[in-house]
Amino acid sequence: MTRIAVGTDQLDVAVEVDAGLESFFAERIQLAARYGSEYQHLWERARVASAGGKRIRPRFVMDAFWALGGDPVRGFRGALDVAVAFELLHTAFLLHDDVIDGDTVRRGIPNLVGEFEAEARAQGISPARATLWGETAAILAGDLLIQASQSLVARIEAPPERRAALLDVFDHSVFVTAAGEFADVSFSVGIGDARLPDVLAMTERKTAAYSFAGPLTAGAVLTGADGDALEALGEYGRLLGIAFQLGDDLLGVFGAPELTGKSRLSDLREGKETSVIAYARATPSWSGIEPLFGRADLSEDDGRAIARALVECGARAFVEGLVDEHASRAAAVLHASALPLGLVRELGSVAASCVGRIA
């Protein structure tokens, strides 16, 4: 019964998940029309906000589900709903993250906040009110998607103990992600200490829980997998999630913009407290970085100067080492586990892809 989602099967998962999302939004958009054109428009923009992602969370759900012998007839529809639910949750987090960060652009195009703001301005609404309109739209769209994602999970047909375990995974994912987001903002407003251990803990909570460990264990729970398999997948997801986020921290400062979709200056201008910055803070080089860090008017030259200093003080090498270490530990967890060989290979290749992403 074990079937491994590799190669072309992954394409199928993406197609199925996109179809699931499409039908979810089509139904809501139609329903929303009863409540006026603005509300319908909100749902249309929520659909746009959920489009175009890499669908890594749904892939993890389906990979674990197939590999651990999920029932292709009775269990498949439920697994797909869980996959869609994680993607909706992800969109909701992005929407609220944009409100909190005051962002109106994502990957070079206006995000949902920016869209509604621009539309209000085009109608002659004052800038302050237009911003309020954009933020309201994003808050409500996020609320709706959080509730809908949880409702999708609630409707899955499964034996009571599997349903309870699945709800536990979902509860835990949201609870831990909110803790990570709260810590992240505490650093940026200056409430919390952004020391390296704190930044690493925040990274794990904000990213690893709902993007890696949550989807993998949710997919496994649906097959009735045993405690050892769940533990191995949870630990792999935790370690890999950290490796991925640390890799993103590096890409933010050192990655090619054509690859990352954002300027090398944006994290530095924002004053984002990443692992790279946390390491540098504790070195003598920080005195040279500090006057530039977090400046909204940072020039390209300033950005290059910071990047050089982050290399010279050892921050880049240190974080690259952490990425390698976490990816290796993630791979080791897989190999020490009794997980099916196909899943070990598949997830092992994801772990390997974390390493050397900048080179």
Place this chain on the structure above:
Amino acid sequence: MTRIAVGTDQLDVAVEVDAGLESFFAERIQLAARYGSEYQHLWERARVASAGGKRIRPRFVMDAFWALGGDPVRGFRGALDVAVAFELLHTAFLLHDDVIDGDTVRRGIPNLVGEFEAEARAQGISPARATLWGETAAILAGDLLIQASQSLVARIEAPPERRAALLDVFDHSVFVTAAGEFADVSFSVGIGDARLPDVLAMTERKTAAYSFAGPLTAGAVLTGADGDALEALGEYGRLLGIAFQLGDDLLGVFGAPELTGKSRLSDLREGKETSVIAYARATPSWSGIEPLFGRADLSEDDGRAIARALVECGARAFVEGLVDEHASRAAAVLHASALPLGLVRELGSVAASCVGRIA
């Protein structure tokens, strides 16, 4: 088996619901401690935010559940969880509403936004960052409560068709409330037309759905009540919810501050588009009200002048008439229904309490 929740039984419901909320928050606060003191503090403030309400939503759930013959052994725990879930949802909506409205005070004391903002300022954080911190706390607390409320509902042990019907009620409540909130904000930023029919539709969506019709039908669904009972309760809830909100619109301008807990000036200063204002807009008196309406520096004298104009143009009498009409229609729905007599009496007295609240 039918047991009616009147008199002392209602006190018991309030005690049970408070105990349910208390145990919900105690568990989360303890869990949150693992993720740092700030996160624990967030959950403690969320508990405070949910305290002290009138618990009308839980009462509606339990009234319908008992009156329609809910199983006191196997069904009671589930009904109580649904009651708690509606109260958590209500708290979440209030938290996000405060962010959207930029409110830092509720009933004279700092709300969750205001608390976190004040704490950040006390630590020397700049005002802008302190506001961001307060708003982030409220956005995340609301997200957590929306998810948790839906998860509570998802865990209820009930036959599949009752569970599905219950989830439908919850989905619908959230979907419609968000539509109402979006319309409300559209009026205040000047995107939508705040004409009387639009304001009445907004009122129904924002208040009646999740505060009246939702809890009543949810309590009924848990007993396996038939379509006629659900329809009667839904329609009663819809009409009564409108009557209540219109009553609140009147109280905002004409109510005694010691009764309402807020100044008669606050809605007028905010420029809140209520039914009273929507009616006045279409009368010749509006030209006298317009220059004052929405002014943040409105004086007590200005407030009295507006109130007089709202009486003279017939707005007050018109909305009082609407309250009476909706409350009467709600009572008529009850009496025409086959609902148990005790429930008809109980809900009828709630309807009667809507009328003449200002006198």
